[in-house]
Amino acid sequence: MKDAFSNFHPLVNFTWFAAVLLFSMCFMHPVCLGVSLGCAIAYSVYLKGKKAIRFNLIYLLPLLIITALLNPAFNHEGATILTYLYGGNPLTLESIIYGIAAAIMLISVICLFSCYNVVMTSDKFVYLFGRVIPSLSLVLSMTLRFVPRFKAQMGLVANAQRGVGRDVASGSPMQRARHGIRILSVMVTWALENAIETADSMKSRGYGLPGRTAFSIYRFDKRDSYALLFILSCTGYISAGALSGGLAYRYYPTLKGAGLQPYSLSLYICYLALCVAPVVINLMEDRKWKAMQSGI
Amino acid sequence: MNNQRQINKVLAAAVILCVLAVAWFYGGNHHSNKSSAPYHKPASVMKAGASESSSLRAHSQAQEKAVGSQAHSDNPAKIESVSAARFVLADHEKTVDQYQTDPVTPGKPEPVEPQNAQVTEKKCTCTLSVECTTILRNMKDFNQDKLEVLPQDGVIFPATKVTFYAGESVFNVLQREMKKAGIQMEFEATPIYNSNYIEGINNIYEFDCGELSGWMYRVNGWFPNYGCSRYELKDGDTVEWVYTCDLGRDIGRDYAANGGGKR
Numbered sequence: 001m002k003d004a005f006s007n008f009h010p011l012v013n014f015t016w017f018a019a020v021l022l023f024s025m026c027f028m029h030p031v032c033l034g035v036s037l038g039c040a041i042a043y044s045v046y047l048k049g050k051k052a053i054r055f056n057l058i059y060l061l062p063l064l065i066i067t068a069l070l071n072p073a074f075n076h077e078g079a080t081i082l083t084y085l086y087g088g089n090p091l092t093l094e095s096i097i098y099g100i101a102a103a104i105m106l107i108s109v110i111c112l113f114s115c116y117n118v119v120m121t122s123d124k125f126v127y128l129f130g131r132v133i134p135s136l137s138l139v140l141s142m143t144l145r146f147v148p149r150f151k152a153q154m155g156l157v158a159n160a161q162r163g164v165g166r167d168v169a170s171g172s173p174m175q176r177a178r179h180g181i182r183i184l185s186v187m188v189t190w191a192l193e194n195a196i197e198t199a200d201s202m203k204s205r206g207y208g209l210p211g212r213t214a215f216s217i218y219r220f221d222k223r224d225s226y227a228l229l230f231i232l233s234c235t236g237y238i239s240a241g242a243l244s245g246g247l248a249y250r251y252y253p254t255l256k257g258a259g260l261q262p263y264s265l266s267l268y269i270c271y272l273a274l275c276v277a278p279v280v281i282n283l284m285e286d287r288k289w290k291a292m293q294s295g296i
Numbered sequence: 297m298n299n300q301r302q303i304n305k306v307l308a309a310a311v312i313l314c315v316l317a318v319a320w321f322y323g324g325n326h327h328s329n330k331s332s333a334p335y336h337k338p339a340s341v342m343k344a345g346a347s348e349s350s351s352l353r354a355h356s357q358a359q360e361k362a363v364g365s366q367a368h369s370d371n372p373a374k375i376e377s378v379s380a381a382r383f384v385l386a387d388h389e390k391t392v393d394q395y396q397t398d399p400v401t402p403g404k405p406e407p408v409e410p411q412n413a414q415v416t417e418k419k420c421t422c423t424l425s426v427e428c429t430t431i432l433r434n435m436k437d438f439n440q441d442k443l444e445v446l447p448q449d450g451v452i453f454p455a456t457k458v459t460f461y462a463g464e465s466v467f468n469v470l471q472r473e474m475k476k477a478g479i480q481m482e483f484e485a486t487p488i489y490n491s492n493y494i495e496g497i498n499n500i501y502e503f504d505c506g507e508l509s510g511w512m513y514r515v516n517g518w519f520p521n522y523g524c525s526r527y528e529l530k531d532g533d534t535v536e537w538v539y540t541c542d543l544g545r546d547i548g549r550d551y552a553a554n555g556g557g558k559r
Contacts, residue, residue: 081478090481169391
């Protein structure tokens with residue numbers, strides 16, 4: 001499925017990710033956590049399909065459980081004592097709930113970053129920040145690209161080594177280890193050399209020099225300005241609401257916080273609207289596309 | 297173009313310098329405030345600034361190891377007293393026991409290591425109370441989230457005659473009675489002092505009423521200078537757990553009277 005939100009101007013994409021990441025890191029209100037988690041998972045599944053479901057189940061679910069269990073093991077604050085732990089400290093309801101909340105925050109941020117990597121490709125990032133912070137943006141985009149590139153190159157090297165009879169999958173354990181280490185050494189050399197080569201080639205092309213222009217295919221049209229306006233107004237309203245305590249929630253000593261008052265409710269809805277925007281845009285585009293197809 | 301870059305560089309340097317200067321002055325004030333607090337002992341005995349926290353911990357367990365740690369003090373104004381204290385330190389290391397405890401005031405019970413304590417079947421009674429009335433006098437510093445667990449009169453556990461088994465420590469009695477009464481209590485084992493440290497009772501924790509606040513204990517009117525797991529109770533003792541908002545000074549822990557200040 002093609003992601004329509006990725007076709008928006010990079011500025012719109014970046015603003016959305018910056019706002020949503022910041023909010024999901026800062027808000028500990030259960031409703032906000034639920035919204036962030038739900039939207040992050042929905043978007044990651046939309047972007048990457050089955051792969052995202054597998055990633056969420058294999059990595060994020062165990063991470064959620066471990067993080068949720070860690071908190072009550074070390075933190076015994078809270079008014080509702082459920083039982084006493086072996087060490088003598090109480091096990092409290094509040095510490096368990098806080099552990100779950102913190103775990104949900106952690107995995108929704110990880111999930112959002114996995115979406116970020118798909119949507120904010122390095123060319124978009126360099127397009128946005130190439131002028132303001134040339135060297136840093138290059139370094140960042142090179143770093144973000146490094147792991148997938150390293151993995152791809154590793155496959156190439158392993159295949160080449162297999163071709164000359166140094167297969168990591170055959171031979172005695174000692175031989176296999178030796179072959180593996182050879183591949184690793186090749187990779188390290190390649191990575192260092194590649195980084196220098198990239199830096200040199202960017203320099204020789206005049207990257208970051210004043211007055212140098214760069215071609216980019218991005219256009220900031222009406223659709224983008226509407227989207228940006230929507231994101232900014234949501235962000236402004238939510239920030240104001242959060243600062244005035246409309247999204248406050250405290251876990252210790254008792255669970256208490258903003259409930260279903262109209263003001264808080266409007267903030268939840270606004271936050272939901274902000275978080276779910278890319279998925280909604282995609283679904284609308286899909287429907288439009290289908291309607292046009294059936295119209296032919 | 298080049299000019300513009302030069303200007304940018306100079307501007308960046310100026311901004312960094314400004315930030316550093318602000319940080320320096322802020323930090324400097326912070327420390328001088330701390331050290332001007334009315335300490336009765338050589339002023340440097342208290343650790344300055346952020347390390348107050350562990351200082352309270354030490355005092356709450358009444359472990360006077362502060363002289364050792366104040367060598368870390370980064371307060372330039374105190375260099376003299378720090379170097380003076382180094383001499384004290386040399387003396388001091390000879391007198392503290394293996395768990396950093398100063399000599400106990402003559403006539404007061406010596407610490408009993410919990411691993412050596414012999415708990416018998418013999419039933420004894422002591423009076424136990426837990427209160428935090430100091431918070432009521434310092435409401436402006438109190439953590440507003442904790443208001444609903446703060447009792448109106450500041451008494452969490454009124455003075456009650458409780459039963460214990462001869463050989464048990466203050467910690468054992470507190471833990472058992474809090475559990476019995478359904479009052480939340482969190483402690484942390486601190487091996488360096490060979491004792492448990494009481495972090496919070498009834499969800500009122502250390503630092504909940506300012507950075508000098510926490511739980512301390514008093515037996516028969518005396519604040520022991522060692523941890524509560526090392527204090528072996530005797531029949532008829534009176535144990536009071538009191539919350540301090542000022543490192544014990546507001547609940548009558550006077551160092552000179554407690555033997556902590558004499559080295």
